[in-house]
Amino acid sequence: MRPGAGRAFPLGDWGEPGERLDELYVWVEQRALFIADWYLSDRTLKQWGARALRTGVSLGAAGAAVLPLLTLTGTLPVRHAVWGYLALLGALACICADRYFGLTSGWIRDVATAQAIQRRLETLQYDWASESVREMLGPTEGGASEAAERGLSLLRRFTEDVSEIVRSETADWMLEFRPGPSPLASQPVAVSAARPAEICAAGHNVHRFPAPPGFRPSMPRQRPPEGPL
Template structure:
């Protein structure tokens, strides 16, 4: 364990140089030990990395998931509470609109979890860490078994070659686990970006503005023209038999036309549904 006391330097980790290993008779055993420590150290370093990185992922995943659960539950309870008026004031306890806010909070929490990949990363990190730990323990037991086979005699060249192969195979297995986890992260991130792009395009298409074309068959009879009013839009003055209101978002609108024919006020109105990016013609007759 590193000391926290000032002035006491941390112990320096021995740098491993495979080219410095010597494989002649007297150096076989110490070289194998150095190779073993290096191979185990790399695996343990990967385990520590995944353990350290999984902790904040776990905290965020649990926080966002609990938030989503509580907000969803609150969204289901609020409409019921809104039907329970206070006896003294005869008013509701809660506005039912808060249920929509709670559901939106739950959806946002889940969306953040999916975008940043907290839950999936936590599970990937734990799984990879456990797999590396399992393979490390198997490798260590196998190494001890090989060492026991030496007895009191130093290892021979064939034994040394077999143990070097074991180290190489174990290191390759650890690297493959890390590579698979990284590839899973890349694939997940690409899928998230693709879904976000598709969602963004769908939202743009769903909110594309359209237009309302009012066709007033007796509009020409209004000597001073007629007024076209669409809910949420400024009134427009038109002459003739048609008028257009552009930049209308999708939804239901009340369309009203009014004017004077032979000094008599006339009016017509109707409800229209404007689809995303659609142009709606509205036939009207002033009366």
Template sequence: MTAPTRRPDDLDLPDLPALTWAPGALRADLAALRAWAEGVANEAVGWYLAEKRYKARWSRRLRALAIILATLGGAVPVVALASRHPEYGNWGYLLLALAAGSVAYDRFFGYSSAWLRYVATATLIQADLTDFRVGWAAEMAAIGDREPTAEEVRALIGRAREFVGRVNEAVRVETDAWRSEFDNRMGELEVGVQGRPTMGGG
């Protein structure tokens, strides 16, 4: 089974603005190009950080639940023996099974793994955004107050294109990791279902 595609509105990247590159408008067009490139990065970072909070919340809840259930599962048999009711100790196995189920639920739906991926991707894009801003500022400082030459305009366009390309590549790598993880989880689920013993005679 293959992973479903993400909804197109999951990550809404801004459209490239209309740029004329007319004489006298080069600096304004470059400023608009820079704002667009930064908008692409900021939209991606914002999306990953928002999703990260959702995944982190569920990851912490499930992991905390697993710890509590495992602790109780280990304590119940001891308490049962101490109270001279060893038959109650069997409840400990149920609690341990529920603890394992909480961990399995987290793993199947990928809350913890997605949390880490989203943080890593957002951090990578943010670092690249900082480098882009510094590089752009350096080139604009070299131009100063004069009109940029055609070569300088091409260099800045190339810088913006490469930067947006790196942002898109970071998103693509994360999406591929998500799809691969989803396929692996579904494969494990199918193997587990096929391996379950069937009821009745054959």
């Protein structure tokens, strides 16, 4: 399940643009925090699962390496050497399970996405504080309409950036379900169209067999001019 949008977009009377902007800022901030919290909570289950499987891989690899050595030294009976192969098989099964369920990769994606949203939220908070200070000191250019437009532009860019972060993470998540590597983009080969005269001239200059050294091309023999009758 992917993160949702949270509360609906706040619609109100824009007769008081300052109050509406503050309400819209709170909505945008809560939406970003909700998405970041979703990724952090989703990370917890994947983190525990990935650590459990990695522990199984470590124990299986250690058992596969130690048990045959103990049988060679005579510490354990020879029949116990088969447990080393079973331990190795268990380690491979843990690796395959981690790859199949995408626990480690999903854990890393969740952490990276939550951190990216938090960094973008910090940038918005400082930009919003800067706009608030500018309004308190008095707008240097434009009026209240331009100040409201700047605030809406800040919130819109932030919302688009958060949506792009989520879209990028979702695209990476969907790539894990592809059976093989993504096909390379085929580049069209540009073929220059030659004129028929150039093709004919090139065809006359091509020799099917290389000429021997010292070979002189023979010219067609011409009939001698006939004398007057």
